[in-house]
Amino acid sequence: MGGGYKIIFFDLDGTLLRSQDGHIAFNRAILDTFGFPGDIRTIRPDGKTDPQILQEIFDVARQEVHWGPADWQTFSSRLEECFTEAISQGLTRIQALSGVPELVRELSRLPDFRLGVVTGNMEATARLKLQAAGIGECLGTGAFGSDSAVRNELPKIAMKRWCCYLKLPVESSDCVVVGDTPRDFEAARVNSMKCLLVATGRSHPIGELRELQPDCLLPDFSDTQGAVDALVRLFE
Numbered sequence: 001m002g003g004g005y006k007i008i009f010f011d012l013d014g015t016l017l018r019s020q021d022g023h024i025a026f027n028r029a030i031l032d033t034f035g036f037p038g039d040i041r042t043i044r045p046d047g048k049t050d051p052q053i054l055q056e057i058f059d060v061a062r063q064e065v066h067w068g069p070a071d072w073q074t075f076s077s078r079l080e081e082c083f084t085e086a087i088s089q090g091l092t093r094i095q096a097l098s099g100v101p102e103l104v105r106e107l108s109r110l111p112d113f114r115l116g117v118v119t120g121n122m123e124a125t126a127r128l129k130l131q132a133a134g135i136g137e138c139l140g141t142g143a144f145g146s147d148s149a150v151r152n153e154l155p156k157i158a159m160k161r162w163c164c165y166l167k168l169p170v171e172s173s174d175c176v177v178v179g180d181t182p183r184d185f186e187a188a189r190v191n192s193m194k195c196l197l198v199a200t201g202r203s204h205p206i207g208e209l210r211e212l213q214p215d216c217l218l219p220d221f222s223d224t225q226g227a228v229d230a231l232v233r234l235f236e
Ligand SMILES: [Mg+2]
Pocket: 011, 012, 013, 014, 015, 046, 047, 179, 180, 181, 201
């Protein structure tokens, strides 16, 4: 064990929260940045990182767009603006999933536990979504789609970030990944972290997630104490 903290990395979409009409900001940012009417609804974004999603939208539309770091910067700034606007105008609605506010509040009260984020969203939009869902104050830092397009790299980035933040060693055995897709599971496994899967995502029913044999599988987070106990057990 490292410094004694137990860190839980939560995925966002389908795990902690759900966006209604979240495509509006993404599509607008594509149009404004690349002059192309890309549509996130033409692909399955679940478990993927924002840069990966962007590339898939181009691929599906057979658009050869060569984009580099500068274009990504422009796109991500625009995405942040569009998301802020869509949320404030009520065009996009973001809600915490059932039991999530209770769960993160309970976990925040446990002295040795720290809550972080591992998500394919870029950092700025992740923060916007968490705030809009009313759970922003419960979740600390982590790793984002703005850190890497490759989801499997994110848990280690999150671990290192917490290590710097706590000024203590943090090891894989001190971390658990919580997500709703096989991609969350794979990212946990390649980083030697345990994984709790919750079947509240849009595209992976509980039977499919069970086949992966995660360390824990829950239908949802409606049973707060059950979910807290399950997470605590994963660190034993
Ligand atoms: Mg997800």
